Amino acid sequence: MLLLGIDVGTSSVKVCIVDAENQRVIASAQYPDEESPIKSLQTGWAEQSPDMWWLQTQKALAICNKKGGYHLKNISAIGIAYQMHGLVLVDKEQKILRDSIIWCDSRAVEIGDKAFTDIGTETCLSHMLNSPGNFTAAKLAWVKQNEPGIYNRIDKIMLPGDYIAMKLTGEITTSASALSEGIFFDFQFNGISKDITDYFGFSNTLFPTVKPVFSAHGRVTEKVAALLGLTAGTPVTYKAGDQPNNALSLNVLKPGEVAATAGTSGVIYGVSDQLAFDQQSRVNTFAHVNYTNERKRLGVLLCINGTGSLYRWVKNTFGISLSYEQMNKLAESAPQGSDGLRILPFGNGAERMLNNKQVGAHLHNIDLNLHTPAHIFRAAQEGIACAFRYGLDIMRENGMNPTVIRAGKTNMFLSNLFTQTFVNATGVPVELYNNDGSIGAALGAGIGAEIFPSQAEAFSKAERIGYVEPTGAAAFESIYQDWKNILEQHLEAKQDDKNQEAGRKPINK
Template identity: 30%
Template sequence: AEIKGIGLTGQMHGLVLLDQAGAVLRPAILWNDQRTGAECDEMRAKIGKQRLIAITGNDALTGFTAPKILWVKNNEPDVYGRIAHILLPKDYVRLKLTGEYATDKAGGAGTQLFDVRQRDWSAEVVAALGINADWLPPTFEGTAVTGTLTPAAADATGLVPGIPVVGGGGDQAANAVGTGAVVDGIVALSLGTSGVVFAGSDEPIVEPDGRLHAFCHAVPGKWHLMGVMLSAAGSLRWYRDTLAAGVSFDDLLAPAAGVAAGSDGLLFLPYLTGERTPHPDPLARGAFVGLTVRHTQAHLTRAVLEGVAFGLRDSFELMKQAGLAAVTQVRASGGGIKSALWRQILADVLQTEIVTINTAEGAAYGAALLAAVGAGAFTSVPEACRQVIQVTGRTTMGADTAVYDQLYPLYRRLYPAQQSIFAALAHI
């Protein structure tokens, strides 16, 4: 088939530094690098935490790009002195394809150098951090053409020169496009090792304490809120590997379906690797609370599934408080969604319909749809999603919603009750 357009997506927040000639100055510092704690404090001191959240939509976090730039300034001044261009990882690929320095609005918002409402670089934040604004590339909407395939890139890829390359989007924003979460009311839920709740909005919504991420969407003129829990399906994998080694997930989960909702008074706190939403606390820990001699392995298994669902509900509740439109449907993806039991628990805890869809490629599929719109194959991103993404399964709320409504406030009290203990344990 003839290729009409190219869309880009990739990990967000990574720092790629280039000199005047476009040569790489040092290995990229990726999204999961935790070295920038001191630089996050520096950002809050220079700008003020509340002002930073008001402009960028986020508190300073080690994962973002801005503190990484400050880290290079503080620790590698020789490298810092040679910087001429700053890109995100996928935008280095764009440079090789088109010869153009550019990024997309969703990726730009993830650097924490963006004014999220204005959808472009924040002169105030950039100046406060002493970063040269000339280093930052022009920003484009996800469907806008940023350049075309060069003859050299065409030779290297086997494609023809001149194919348009669009802005694309960071991985989460492109994944939302790939699942059809592009209109108000439809939320994307990813239940992988971590859990991500992604909700688009027609207006920029910022959670005032920075407990949710607020970014620009890859859909032109739209924004999104995002909650992240660090151990979602990862909690179940840890539990299986540690307490039921060698047992398949199907065999592990089957008995849990026979346990009543609420696991007979057993709660699981899924903070096995610290937490991001709603408690940004690397020292948060996991716990089973309410164990008795009558609890079996099936109870523990179900409690893990329910604890993760409660943890995801925290993001939904924060979004509701921040002013997000009512959720009408959750489009779910990730390994955990293969479990019918977990889908039902999620529908009951979140009190919404959980649907699965016909596309599994997620972000890559979303990038292709953005390219299709940019190349003129569709008039808009929502139209593209309507035409190619179909619902393949539906799980509706059952009778257990009332039980979970009783338990959720108790779950909410677990972390505050144990926070000081978690902190003390981390320092022993």
């Protein structure tokens, strides 16, 4: 029995075919090889075309099919993972009304901040567990304010994975997990937030039918089956945002378990059974894939926008003729601490853990007579690891104290240097597994289709391929404190700028 997993990422779409009996990947592919473009019509804006995602899904599946070893007609269920928080709008004919405003777009920060104040911080945090911030609800409010012609034509709002499911099945559904990541969900009343809809003036008719994450979200249509070679009627039985899905793929389902990923963005994601929140909404709490009204399972998410995106920029700027593997080898040749070179990796939009400030990426202490590309490659990895540590300390303030973190051996974790630096910076061991988002989506489909008798059974054959313990946490601490001091200077400068713009006296230091 075969399962198809589709992972709609910011950089590409990846698909894989998993044999449910042994949980092994038969074939996989991604498209494109180079990272997908992000449209930035203004500073801080980020958009992608949903039609691009659908085309990439088709191409990735076609590449996968050419590898052979299976027959598409034997696929029993489909699962979808997707980049979180993106806003997709369609009319009554299911036609796209505009490009998707994606997760790293910062245009709605002020709208979300004002809603946080006007609705009331205590109400937002106790009911939605988050500030409206820069999430999907605030993005929809921006469209309503700035593009009323488009807003008035909206039939349904969706997240990126909902759109791919719609293209496959012709049906539009959502889940409590999806609504919560958009800050549309009230955890006290277990439904769409009346506070949000009343404040922004959203009609409840904009929201799709709400279903469990693991359930039938529609069946492949005859037309799409002919286009893709699938069997008409094959069900889509799982949809989840990329970070809850990454946690699922690592069997992180119980309270206290923690996952991490370092792709375009970087995330630490821990599971809790408490309706808890950060008072400043620097880390965010969403309904996990196994959340139910009766059995609360929440995902506490720390996000850093600029991880793989920083490393890509470093490659394109300083290592354009090198592979990432070659860059990692060169980084190992530079000394720990990069001879004083420090990099802040915050150049990909407003950072939630920094109170939605756009600090920007910065290179500090460059010595033109000393520093080489190897230093820059290492400093980038160290800067990303320090950002993880900074965020993990916020999670610790909120009661999340992991003793081990699980991660897939992919993206930044392909670098042995980065993995060890991450462990030394955080002081927490890392378990490594061969997994990715498309595998998680495929296994999720098996759970949703009840092919596996339990969620635990879906991961019964998962094998740990690595375990990395701290070997120099004490030595790295001084590097982290120096990095943190530089970051705090930038945060103070940002606050001074804000005060000056408001006509107030700058903060005295």
